[in-house]
Amino acid sequence: MKKILLITFCICTASYMQAQKQLDLEECRQLALENNKSLKIAEENVRAAQSLSKAAFAQFLPDISAYGSYRYNQKNISLLGEDIHLPIGVLDPSGNFGPGIGPSSRPTPNADGTFTFDDSAINNKFIIVDGKPVPLDAQGNPFDPGKNPENLQWKNHALLPKDAMEFDMHNIFVGGISFAQPIFMGGKIVQLNKIAKSNQAIAEVRVQEKAEELLVNVDEAYWRVVSLESKVQLAKEYRNLVSELDKNMQALQEEGLATKADALKIKVKLNEADVSLTKAENGLNLSRMALNQLCGLPLEEQIELKDANLKESLDLQPAISIEQAWANRPEIKMLTQAGNIAEANSKVMASRFMPTVALTGGYITTNPSAFNGVEKKFNGMFTVGVTAVVPLFHFGEKAHTLNAARTQAVIAKLELEEAKEKIELQIHQNSYRITESLKKQEMTRKNVENAKENLSYAQEGFDAGVITSTDLLMAQTAWLSAESEYLDATVDVKLNNLYLRKSTGNLH
Structure with a gap:
């Protein structure tokens, strides 16, 4: 022991x-x-x-960045408030708008304040008021074409419907890449x-x-x-x-x-x-x-x-x-x-x-794109530029x-x-x-x-x-x-x- x-x-x-x-x-x-x-x-x-x-x-x-955004819009965009009728014609050698292929005409003002019309170009009806022809609009009411030329009914015209100038802007997509290179700071x-x-x-x-x-x-x-x-x-x-x-x-x-x-x-x-x-x-x-x-x-x-x-x-x-x-x-x-x-x-x-100088540039793409009309697809372009800022007074x-x-x-x-x-x-x-x-x-x-x-x-x-x-x-x-x-x-x-x-x- x-x-x-x-x-x-x-x-x-x-x-x-x-x-x-x-x-x-x-x-x-x-x-x-x-x-x-x-x-x-x-x-x-x-x-x-x-x-x-x-x-x-x-x-x-250089500072290189990528960006993107999406936006939903409640309403579409329309360039016209209503359908529009445009006359069809060409300019004559004097510079006046005259009949061409599919002739049309404008009212010609006279010295006394009246207008002369080419009856073959317009489709309005006329009445005689105080010895002078006065055109009637689509409702049959006389009007002054100098003040209301839109009431003239041309025989040869182009129709621009309001729907054709309305663009779908509900869904907007934007994206791209940008860069900024300082040159002088x-x-x-x-x-x-x-x-x-x-x-x-x-x-x-x-x-x-x-x-x-x-x-x-x-x-x-x-x-x-x-x-x-x-x-x-x-x-x-x-x-x-x-x-x-x-x-x-x-x-x-x-x-x-x-x-x-x-x-x-x-x-x-x-x-x-x-x-x-x-x-x-x-x-x-x-x-x-x-x-x-x-x-x-x-x-x-x-x-x-x-x-x-x-x-x-x-x-x-x-x-x-x-x-x-x-x-x-x-x-x-x-x-x-x-x-x-x-x-x-x-x-x-x-x-x-x-002053400060910088080189900027990049690539931007959008959907809808407006480079070839308004299209529902992505399309873009390259950009390049120079930015200069000169301080003046502070x-x-x-x-x-x-x-x-x-x-x-x-x-x-x-x-x-x-x-x-x-x-x-x-x-x-x-x-x-x-x-x-x-x-x-x-x-x-x-x-x-x-x-x-x-x-x-x-x-x-x-x-x-x-x-x-x-x-x-x-x-x-x-x-x-x-x-x-x-x-x-x-x-x-x-x-x-x-x-x-x-x-x-x-x-x-």
């Missing part, structure tokens, strides 16, 4: 050790870059900007393409910016965990020292060489050490969770950092010129592209004063928008210059901080050496009975404080070097 339990314990321990990952700083960085959601969003924005850039380039190409399309390219460049720089922010967060979380692991170990050592002193004081109290007050004082310090250890362990667990979240790992997963024993190794940032730092910083890259966008936008506003609206765009271009240049000044100041500040942190690290190292030596002498003196427990506690506390300050100073050196790398755009 004992063998079975021992084997089970060994298997569980081995699986736990295998499950616990060992990661260094570069591996944590790589995991964060692969799993961070904000970085993935920035990369998707790059793809969207690339698509928009391609869409802007498509403005140079005042440079607007060129500038819009430049804006799209600049937006794509900004999206790509934002990926760099997000990556740098992520790496800074990962490095800060990584060194925080390393520092807390060291402080937890330090708290355990301090607790062991106080616990050993507590045992010695209890022995001395039992022998009557120490008072109860001395023993209780050590108990208080031991309780304080336990509380400090608990706080350090809780802080370490939370810091590990924060690092796991940045790396895309489960929050409760235990990882072992290869730099758990904090060392003074430091890869100092190599000196680079301010101009090179400006070229590396994503903020400068974005502001430069923003300036390009502002310049291009001012040119777009200026293009609104220029009450200053275009001039004001152009001035606003030029002002935005000036603002973009000023923002770029201001950002360069701030970055230069930031680089100098971080350089001074590294120098300061290195000096602090050297000082705290010496303090640790002195505190260790003081603790050793205090321990020997206490064992020899020449110093009190209070002096030994003070030596232990001083050692703990010196060690903790040295850990903080070492981490500050690494972080200040990180911040200098970021300020020079050399973080990767």
Whole structure:
């Protein structure tokens, strides 16, 4: 039974050790870059900007569309309100309408206001009124042919029935294909393409910016965990020292060489050490969770950092010129592209004063069609043309928008210059901080050496009975404080070097 339990314990321990990952700083960085959601969003924005850039380039190409429509009409269309009789004849050499094949005639006006008719051409009957012939209409009523020529009944005429001029317009079908090719747009399309390219460049720089922010967060979380692991170990050592002193004081109290007050004082310090250890362990667990979240790992997963024993190794940032730092910083890259966008936008506003020319054309078909009479079938034709639009006057609206765009271009240049000044100041500040942190690290190292030596002498003196427990506690506390300050100073050196790398755009 004992063998079975021992084997089970060994298997569980081995699986736990295998499950616990060992990661260094570069591996944590790589995991964060692969799993961070904000970085993935920035990369998707790059793809969207690339698509928009391609869409802007498509403005140079013709726009081809197909269209179609159907309409139902309640009524038909008729060109005549009633049947019409048209006389048949030809023009004589003098230009008068006279009898031809199937002769007909018009009434000829006389000087006295009467008309002379060719009786062989008309079919009206006449009566004599005041000694003059007056024609009768179909109802036998006299009329004036000068005022009512439609009442003349011609012997030779053509009948245009109303039904023959009525068209079936109940169902109308229209379809076709059209295209429009820009020829000259005042440079607007060129500038819009430049804006799209600049937006794509900004999206790509934002990926760099997000990556740098992520790496800074990962490095800060990584060194925080390393520092807390060291402080937890330090708290355990301090607790062991106080616990050993507590045992010695209890022995001395039992022998009557120490008072109860001395023993209780050590108990208080031991309780304080336990509380400090608990706080350090809780802080370490939370810091590990924060690092796991940045790396895309489960929050409760235990990882072992290869730099758990904090060392003074430091890869100092190599000196680079301010101009090179400006070229590396994503903020400068974005502001430069923003300036390009502002310049291009001012040119777009200026293009609104220029004419636009486009080539248009296509093919259109209808049913009914009217190309060969009105036919109930599809028939169509090709069209081609050139369209030009010349702006004339818009009450200053275009001039004001152009001035606003030029002002935005000036603002973009000023923002770029201001950002360069701030970055230069930031680089100098971080350089001074590294120098300061290195000096602090050297000082705290010496303090640790002195505190260790003081603790050793205090321990020997206490064992020899020449110093009190209070002096030994003070030596232990001083050692703990010196060690903790040295850990903080070492981490500050690494972080200040990180911040200098970021300020020079050399973080990767």
